[in-house]
Amino acid sequence: MNCWLSAIKYRRSIINASYSTLSPHDAIINIPKANVNRFGDGKYAQPLFRDLTWTVREGESWAVIGKGGGGEKTALFDTLLGRYRLAPHPPPPGGLFPFLISAGRDPFTEVSIVSFGHRKQAGGAFYDYSARYGAVQEEDRLTLRQHMFPETIPPLRMPYDDPGATRELKMTISDEELAVFDDLVARMGLGQFLDLPLIALSNGQTRRARILKAVLKRPQLLLLDEPLTGLDIKTRPLLLDTLHDLHVKKAPRVILGLRAQDTVPDWVDHVAYVQGSTVMTGDKDSVLRRIEHHSGGWQGQMQKGVLTRNSKAHLGSVLIDLKNVKVQYGDRKVLNQLSWQIRQGERWHLVGENGSGKTTLLSLITGDHPQSYTQTRYHPVDSNSNNESHEPASYLRLFSQPRSRLPTTLLRSAIAIMSPELFDAFPRRASMTVWDVIGTGFDGDFVPKGRKGVGSGIGMKVISDNQSMRKGGCEGAMEGQEGWQEEEEWRVGRVWEVLRALGPEAWTEATSETRNLNLSSVAPEGPSDTTRDFAKIPFPSLPLPQQRIVLLMRALVGRAPLILLDEVWSGMDETMVRVAREYLRGESPVSTIGSSVGGGVGPDQAVVVITHWEEELPWNRNEDSGVFRRFRLSGGTGWVEE
Numbered sequence: 001m002n003c004w005l006s007a008i009k010y011r012r013s014i015i016n017a018s019y020s021t022l023s024p025h026d027a028i029i030n031i032p033k034a035n036v037n038r039f040g041d042g043k044y045a046q047p048l049f050r051d052l053t054w055t056v057r058e059g060e061s062w063a064v065i066g067k068g069g070g071g072e073k074t075a076l077f078d079t080l081l082g083r084y085r086l087a088p089h090p091p092p093p094g095g096l097f098p099f100l101i102s103a104g105r106d107p108f109t110e111v112s113i114v115s116f117g118h119r120k121q122a123g124g125a126f127y128d129y130s131a132r133y134g135a136v137q138e139e140d141r142l143t144l145r146q147h148m149f150p151e152t153i154p155p156l157r158m159p160y161d162d163p164g165a166t167r168e169l170k171m172t173i174s175d176e177e178l179a180v181f182d183d184l185v186a187r188m189g190l191g192q193f194l195d196l197p198l199i200a201l202s203n204g205q206t207r208r209a210r211i212l213k214a215v216l217k218r219p220q221l222l223l224l225d226e227p228l229t230g231l232d233i234k235t236r237p238l239l240l241d242t243l244h245d246l247h248v249k250k251a252p253r254v255i256l257g258l259r260a261q262d263t264v265p266d267w268v269d270h271v272a273y274v275q276g277s278t279v280m281t282g283d284k285d286s287v288l289r290r291i292e293h294h295s296g297g298w299q300g301q302m303q304k305g306v307l308t309r310n311s312k313a314h315l316g317s318v319l320i321d322l323k324n325v326k327v328q329y330g331d332r333k334v335l336n337q338l339s340w341q342i343r344q345g346e347r348w349h350l351v352g353e354n355g356s357g358k359t360t361l362l363s364l365i366t367g368d369h370p371q372s373y374t375q376t377r378y379h380p381v382d383s384n385s386n387n388e389s390h391e392p393a394s395y396l397r398l399f400s401q402p403r404s405r406l407p408t409t410l411l412r413s414a415i416a417i418m419s420p421e422l423f424d425a426f427p428r429r430a431s432m433t434v435w436d437v438i439g440t441g442f443d444g445d446f447v448p449k450g451r452k453g454v455g456s457g458i459g460m461k462v463i464s465d466n467q468s469m470r471k472g473g474c475e476g477a478m479e480g481q482e483g484w485q486e487e488e489e490w491r492v493g494r495v496w497e498v499l500r501a502l503g504p505e506a507w508t509e510a511t512s513e514t515r516n517l518n519l520s521s522v523a524p525e526g527p528s529d530t531t532r533d534f535a536k537i538p539f540p541s542l543p544l545p546q547q548r549i550v551l552l553m554r555a556l557v558g559r560a561p562l563i564l565l566d567e568v569w570s571g572m573d574e575t576m577v578r579v580a581r582e583y584l585r586g587e588s589p590v591s592t593i594g595s596s597v598g599g600g601v602g603p604d605q606a607v608v609v610i611t612h613w614e615e616e617l618p619w620n621r622n623e624d625s626g627v628f629r630r631f632r633l634s635g636g637t638g639w640v641e642e
């Protein structure tokens with residue numbers, strides 16, 4: 001009883017103390033000091049956050065910065081959304097959001113979040129994300145304008161309706177709101193997309209549209225988690241300026257979520273830095289000074305003094321050959337007379353503004369785009385033909401074949417991909433373990449197959465100048481054929497390899513201050529217990545950053561001749577980004593089967609990376625001049641940047 005009474009006294013003292021320093025009416029967020037627990041956790045369970053003390057006052061501009069791949073930043077936002085239990089809960093009368101309570105507003109409707117780390121809810125089944133490239137289905141016809149103003153969606157016409165009757169569609173928003181909308185649309189560069197089907201918008205366009213929609217709902221407080229993800233360099237400052245203006249006008253107040261490696265905008269003056277179960281809060285300079293003490297940022301921690309290893313690299317055969325290809329929707333030309341060749345051994349950076357056609361181009365290469373079948377056009381043989389208007393000859397050759405000759409299953413095993421679309425669409429079945437997900441990468445499947453969960457083999461021969469380099473993968477034997485056992489063993493070994501090189505062993509290794517980069521000293525023994533346990537975890541139960549790196553392992557495991565990495569770093573924490581870049585550069589301290597130590601991708605493989613963040617590229621012109629190249633898209637066309 002005494003203990004109970006002292007707990008009450010303790011709580012009262014906190015309440016009184018907090019009241020003495022804080023006017024409950026002016027605080028936006030008020031957490032005097034609390035532990036954060038999951039609902040239903042027992043009293044001895046580890047709290048998500050310990051001693052969380054956080055006060056946000058009117059007029060301050062905050063960013064929540066997350067370090068670590070366990071989804072800690074998301075958990076802090078979820079705490080604000082009432083998804084976790086605060087103990088003790090911030091005291092009445094103001095509670096967690098004093099400014100709302102004092103104004104008689106409901107936090108449930110007045111605090112919203114737009115998160116780009118989160119994925120749309122997909123069930124256990126794979127949904128076809130390539131639907132976007134084809135003829136737009138009736139159910140996908142909703143335009144961006146209709147999405148913003150559902151009242152402008154024409155009502156269904158019934159057979160018994162008077163065919164002559166017209167119905168007026170009226171927007172129910174005021175002129176003032178419409179002016180705000182027009183201003184935001186212009187500032188976010190969305191004007192030309194208002195009447196396009198939502199499904200047709202590019203990644204960056206969709207992200208801007210989601211922010212716009214959230215702002216139009218007029219919450220009092222908007223949490224924006226990683227809003228710059230997937231935005232091109234030109235758009236980023238425009239969006240940040242817009243968000244700052246909105247924040248200053250309190251229409252709405254904005255709190256940004258950033259990754260530890262992101263630049264903190266100048267106008268942010270306060271930071272909540274989340275690492276593990278600790279949250280450091282305070283003014284920006286003092287918090288950043290404190291954390292700088294612990295780490296120098298991932299750029300600073302990259303291995304220094306790497307030799308120009310690839311300058312004399314030998315480039316192999318042409319894998320992908322596009323000549324004057326064109327993609328057009330009605331009058332809208334997205335790609336026009338574009339030519340590009342990808343050879344074995346090359347490391348490409350595919351770059352261009354949002355909407356310039358990068359994803360469309362990749363979808364031609366993967367054969368997902370219906371127009372990949374219709375690219376081949378030759379000049380008429382008849383030289384007397386006076387048809388002047390014909391277009392130049394064009395073709396799309398994938399591994400020396402036209403698309404129509406290549407079954408999709410073969411293409412999926414020869415081209416490994418990780419992209420935001422795949423991340424959203426990949427099935428999340430409770431029964432699928434991390435091992436299963438990685439194992440689907442060999443044959444490009446979406447459900448586990450084979451006795452050992454490493455597929456059953458796809459027999460595609462890809463022309464190669466480096467046959468000796470390839471062992472296993474999509475050119476290996478198929479289940480039931482001679483050589484399958486050897487192939488299966490190779491596959492199992494590869495799953496362990498990527499798990500060790502990119503899994504929890506590597507994150508711990510990479511964060512350890514005593515990290516030893518001397519590759520020859522790395523013990524050649526098998527996976528640790530940590531790795532074995534990680535392999536057995538159900539994939540959907542992993543935090544999102546870990547799901548992302550597992551899908552990257554899936555893309556790398558089969559040593560496919562062509563690897564496409566579209567915005568793979570988004571949502572990953574800095575340690576994972578570093579580990580993955582080192583692996584791709586061949587600097588991972590884990591030996592690989594049939595290859596030299598640390599060889600992530602080989603000279604027989606080509607890799608295309610799409611990122612708007614130059615600093616995230618694993619390769620650069622100085623160190624990898626023989627193999628690193630940049631292909632830029634703009635205005636429908638593309639060229640190699642020398």
Ligand SMILES: Nc1ncnc2c1ncn2[C@@H]1O[C@H](COP(=O)(O)OP(=O)(O)OP(=O)(O)O)[C@@H](O)[C@H]1O
Binds near residue numbers: 329352353357361
């Ligand atoms: N079905 C369609 N109808 C009309 N336009 C479309 C359709 N599908 C895509 N587009 C347009 O094609 C353009 C290219 O889109 P894509 O997704 O390839 O761009 P991106 O370069 O990958 O952009 P981001 O950097 O934002 O990911 C966009 O402007 C998009 O609106």
